[in-house]
Amino acid sequence: MKNNIIEIKNLVVDYDDERVIDGMDLDIGDKEFVTLLGPSGCGKTTTLRVIGGFVEPTAGEVLFDGKDIKALPPHKRQVNTVFQRYALFAHLNVFENVAFGLRIQKLPEQEIASRVQEMLALVNLSGYEKRSIDQLSGGQQQRVAIARALVLRPRVLLLDEPLGALDLKLRKGMQVELKRIQKSLEITFVYVTHDQEEALTMSDTVVVMNDGVIQQIGSPEDIYNEPINAFVANFIGESNILPGIMRRDFLVEFGGAEFVCVDKGFDKDEQVDVVVRPEDVKIVPQISGQITGVVESIIFKGVHFEIGIDSMGYHWKVHSTQSEQVGAVVGMTLTPDDIHIMRKMEGEK
Amino acid sequence: MNNKKKMSFGAKFYMVLVYAFLYLPILVLIVYSFNESKSRAVFSGFTFDWYAKLFHNEAIMSALLNSLVVAVIASVAATAIGTLAAVGINAMGRKMRSLVMNFTYLPVINPEIVIGVSLMLLFVFLRFQFGLTTLIIAHITFDVPYVILNVMPKLRQMDAHQVEAARDLGCNPVQAFFKVVIPEIMPGIMSGFLMALTYSFDDFIISHFVAGPTAQTLPLAIYSMTRKKVSPEINALSAVMFAVILSLLVIYNLISARRERNKGRAGR
Amino acid sequence: MKSKLPSLPYLIWMAVFIVVPVGLVLYFAFTTQDGAFTIENISQVGQYTGVLLRSIWLAAVATVICLLIAYPLAFFLSRTRASVQRTFIMLVMLPMWMNFLLRTYAWMTLLENGGLINKFLGFFGLGPVQMINTSGAVVLGMVYNYLPFMILPLHSIMVKIENTTLEAAQDLGANWFQSFRRVVFPLSLPGVMTGVTMVFVPAISTFIISRMLGGGGNSLIGDIIELQFIGASYNPHMGSAISLVLMVIVLLCMSLFNQFDSSGKEGIYS
Numbered sequence: 001m002k003n004n005i006i007e008i009k010n011l012v013v014d015y016d017d018e019r020v021i022d023g024m025d026l027d028i029g030d031k032e033f034v035t036l037l038g039p040s041g042c043g044k045t046t047t048l049r050v051i052g053g054f055v056e057p058t059a060g061e062v063l064f065d066g067k068d069i070k071a072l073p074p075h076k077r078q079v080n081t082v083f084q085r086y087a088l089f090a091h092l093n094v095f096e097n098v099a100f101g102l103r104i105q106k107l108p109e110q111e112i113a114s115r116v117q118e119m120l121a122l123v124n125l126s127g128y129e130k131r132s133i134d135q136l137s138g139g140q141q142q143r144v145a146i147a148r149a150l151v152l153r154p155r156v157l158l159l160d161e162p163l164g165a166l167d168l169k170l171r172k173g174m175q176v177e178l179k180r181i182q183k184s185l186e187i188t189f190v191y192v193t194h195d196q197e198e199a200l201t202m203s204d205t206v207v208v209m210n211d212g213v214i215q216q217i218g219s220p221e222d223i224y225n226e227p228i229n230a231f232v233a234n235f236i237g238e239s240n241i242l243p244g245i246m247r248r249d250f251l252v253e254f255g256g257a258e259f260v261c262v263d264k265g266f267d268k269d270e271q272v273d274v275v276v277r278p279e280d281v282k283i284v285p286q287i288s289g290q291i292t293g294v295v296e297s298i299i300f301k302g303v304h305f306e307i308g309i310d311s312m313g314y315h316w317k318v319h320s321t322q323s324e325q326v327g328a329v330v331g332m333t334l335t336p337d338d339i340h341i342m343r344k345m346e347g348e349k
Numbered sequence: 350m351n352n353k354k355k356m357s358f359g360a361k362f363y364m365v366l367v368y369a370f371l372y373l374p375i376l377v378l379i380v381y382s383f384n385e386s387k388s389r390a391v392f393s394g395f396t397f398d399w400y401a402k403l404f405h406n407e408a409i410m411s412a413l414l415n416s417l418v419v420a421v422i423a424s425v426a427a428t429a430i431g432t433l434a435a436v437g438i439n440a441m442g443r444k445m446r447s448l449v450m451n452f453t454y455l456p457v458i459n460p461e462i463v464i465g466v467s468l469m470l471l472f473v474f475l476r477f478q479f480g481l482t483t484l485i486i487a488h489i490t491f492d493v494p495y496v497i498l499n500v501m502p503k504l505r506q507m508d509a510h511q512v513e514a515a516r517d518l519g520c521n522p523v524q525a526f527f528k529v530v531i532p533e534i535m536p537g538i539m540s541g542f543l544m545a546l547t548y549s550f551d552d553f554i555i556s557h558f559v560a561g562p563t564a565q566t567l568p569l570a571i572y573s574m575t576r577k578k579v580s581p582e583i584n585a586l587s588a589v590m591f592a593v594i595l596s597l598l599v600i601y602n603l604i605s606a607r608r609e610r611n612k613g614r615a616g617r
Numbered sequence: 618m619k620s621k622l623p624s625l626p627y628l629i630w631m632a633v634f635i636v637v638p639v640g641l642v643l644y645f646a647f648t649t650q651d652g653a654f655t656i657e658n659i660s661q662v663g664q665y666t667g668v669l670l671r672s673i674w675l676a677a678v679a680t681v682i683c684l685l686i687a688y689p690l691a692f693f694l695s696r697t698r699a700s701v702q703r704t705f706i707m708l709v710m711l712p713m714w715m716n717f718l719l720r721t722y723a724w725m726t727l728l729e730n731g732g733l734i735n736k737f738l739g740f741f742g743l744g745p746v747q748m749i750n751t752s753g754a755v756v757l758g759m760v761y762n763y764l765p766f767m768i769l770p771l772h773s774i775m776v777k778i779e780n781t782t783l784e785a786a787q788d789l790g791a792n793w794f795q796s797f798r799r800v801v802f803p804l805s806l807p808g809v810m811t812g813v814t815m816v817f818v819p820a821i822s823t824f825i826i827s828r829m830l831g832g833g834g835n836s837l838i839g840d841i842i843e844l845q846f847i848g849a850s851y852n853p854h855m856g857s858a859i860s861l862v863l864m865v866i867v868l869l870c871m872s873l874f875n876q877f878d879s880s881g882k883e884g885i886y887s
Contacts, residue, residue, distance in 0.1 A: 100786070371708075602704075
């Protein structure tokens with residue numbers, strides 16, 4: 001039994017007659033790193049703003065430690081936010097930005113100074129106290145925003161695409177650092193991003209959202225290996241998604257052949273979607289392949305080659321450490337574990 | 350995402366009060382422009398007489414013509430001088446630029462009455478005949494800073510490499526200026542011109558000191574009308590001006606709204 | 618094509634029509650009619666100390682009232698949709714394009730002893746109240762005429778304050794009043810400075826509003842200057858001396874305002 005710090009029950013949010021969140025249920029465990037993942041407009045930021053108190057839900061409940069916090073204004077909630085473009089106070093220097101919330105609490109000057117110092121040390125900004133905000137780089141501003149929110153010792157830290165404005169290398173570094181901060185402070189992080197790799201690297205739990213509806217909740221491994229539908233499969237990493245027919249338990253037909261799989265419980269001859277990750281496909285000589293195809297393209301990606309193979313009109317994407325010749329006829333094999341069967345999404349043809 | 354919240358009732362009520370304060374006096378003038386009686390105290394009946402009198406008032410009509418002539422000539426000249434000045438100032442070093450800009454702000458921050466009397470002293474000193482010429486010179490003088498202040502930001506926003514690109518593609522400096530720089534800063538030039546035009550058309554204080562007895566502009570004519578205790582033609586004039594300004598604004602807004610919509614469509 | 622040459626016509630124009638005239642004001646202020654040097658004119662300005670103080674006082678009162686009226690309005694507006702903002706800002710500018718003489722004349726109609734406001738009060742058996750030809754009427758005229766000059770710069774600085782900045786303040790525990798005092802107001806300060814300057818300078822130097830609404834008894838420093846150049850007491854030397862004093866007062870006040878905010882200039886002109 002996990003100890004839930006936030007429980008969202010049947011949440012509905014409308015903006016100007018448009019439904020942004022449609023009946024959401026979500027439990028967030030204490031000290032957990034939860035990531036809301038989805039394309040822009042999926043409602044992930046709105047969810048965060050509901051928790052922060054900036055958006056009033058149209059219907060539903062938000063419980064914090066089991067108590068309804070709907071009527072609580074943002075400044076009375078035990079959560080703090082790292083805003084998308086940081087929202088730092090341009091008229092205050094680094095120290096005063098971090099000290100802002102402590103000054104509101106009217107803490108003694110000495111305590112303010114020591115807590116600010118402690119936070120700046122945590123985010124590696126010691127010595128930057130007197131700098132003005134516009135003298136900082138994007139990454140440094142990011143750290144100030146994190147320190148400013150954390151200095152108030154919130155139970156939950158909300159982060160709204162905090163790394164979105166940083167370049168790739170800085171982003172990777174900050175991912176590791178954020179995870180370290182979360183572990184060392186032992187508080188709950190609710191993290192919003194549209195970057196699936198970021199979500200998989202950092203989170204304990206990933207919540208995949210689309211069109212205001214949660215698609216799947218699970219550990220990064222679950223989400224990656226057992227996507228519940230084609231949307232999740234597509235959004236999390238690259239994959240081959242093929243239409244298939246479930247012949248019987250543990251046997252599926254797709255791509256022009258029958259494969260043994262690990263799934264059961266479908267109707268006989270039920271239409272399904274089959275997901276195969278590009279790195280799970282093994283390229284073999286034509287004769288020993290379960291299916292065969294013609295190599296269409298080869299792109300060198302550093303760690304591997306991305307090989308496009310046309311097989312019976314379907315364009316497979318395969319990752320392989322070995323190069324092939326364009327135009328060569330090759331075989332492909334799959335083991336039962338590589339094949340993920342998903343029910344067709346509702347409303348799809 | 351739209352996170353602008355709806356305005357509270359108190360805020361709306363407050364806005365109504367302030368806008369009522371801004372518009373009530375004008376509304377009163379307009380209502381009284383249809384008043385039969387000369388008196389401002391009673392509304393005795395409806396009439397268009399004051400409008401007829403207004404349009405047959407020689408002094409006002411010639412003042413209106415003078416105003417248009419002065420405003421157009423002064424703002425066109427100021428736009429030319431100011432645009433060139435901005436380009437030149439932009440090329441200056443930091444120190445020189447801030448020196449020149451400080452002088453440019455002088456007419457903006459100096460009280461108008463001081464500008465008026467100082468120009469009057471100059472014209473007396475140079476023995477200029479007061480008239481349309483002195484009016485135009487004075488108007489150019491206070492118009493130019495507004496053009497510069499509108500054009501400068503556009504120049505600074507401009508990517509310096511654009512001119513280099515034009516030169517690289519075969520333009521001489523003058524061609525590069527007209528084909529690249531001018532189109533790029535055109536919005537600034539236009540808003541500077543419009544600002545100069547309206548300031549010129551509206552100016553009373555400076556004109557008061559440099560017009561002399563013969564060259565009346567509309568604001569000067571209005572001033573002499575307000576000196577008489579009762580002149581209902583002023584009400585009619587106010588109503589006409591209000592109607593003209595309002596319709597210009599509405600047209601302008603319709604055009605820019607349509608342009609925005611088209612832009613939105615093209616962007617999709 | 619980094620040439621300074623295009624600014625030449627302007628530099629010449631500026632020298633002849635801005636610098637020389639200000640020089641002439643200086644020259645006239647310190648000379649007699651025969652062209653001899655004197656400080657007589659400047660010392661004579663002392664007799665107008667009362668008028669000067671009244672001008673500063675009335676202009677300051679009008680400026681404060683403008684700020685108090687404009688600040689909430691600008692803030693509320695800056696939090697609305699862009700299309701709403703554009704319409705309402707247009708509505709602020711619209712009266713500005715009516716000549717200010719007409720607008721001031723409108724208040725004459727309203728404030729007169731037999732005017733509309735007194736008639737209205739009469740319905741309730743009140744008044745008549747003496748409103749026209751009082752210093753209160755002069756302040757009202759200033760507030761009415763210059764209010765847009767306060768609203769516009771305040772609004773344009775406030776739209777730059779993002780909602781997330783306000784949310785961040787709330788998020789960090791600030792209530793409504795605290796986020797105003799610690800975030801909104803400091804960030805809007807450059808706009809306040811611009812607005813104060815743009816109201817105070819024309820208000821302190823006006824001579825029309827005082828003449829039309831203040832009657833004979835409420836002359837301001839602008840009226841005195843105007844009389845030296847156009848009126849019956851023609852004396853450009855005295856007039857220049859008073860103008861010089863006015864200019865110095867204005868510049869002093871402005872550098873005082875700018876003391877509050879070192880980055881003020883950038884805020885004003887960028």
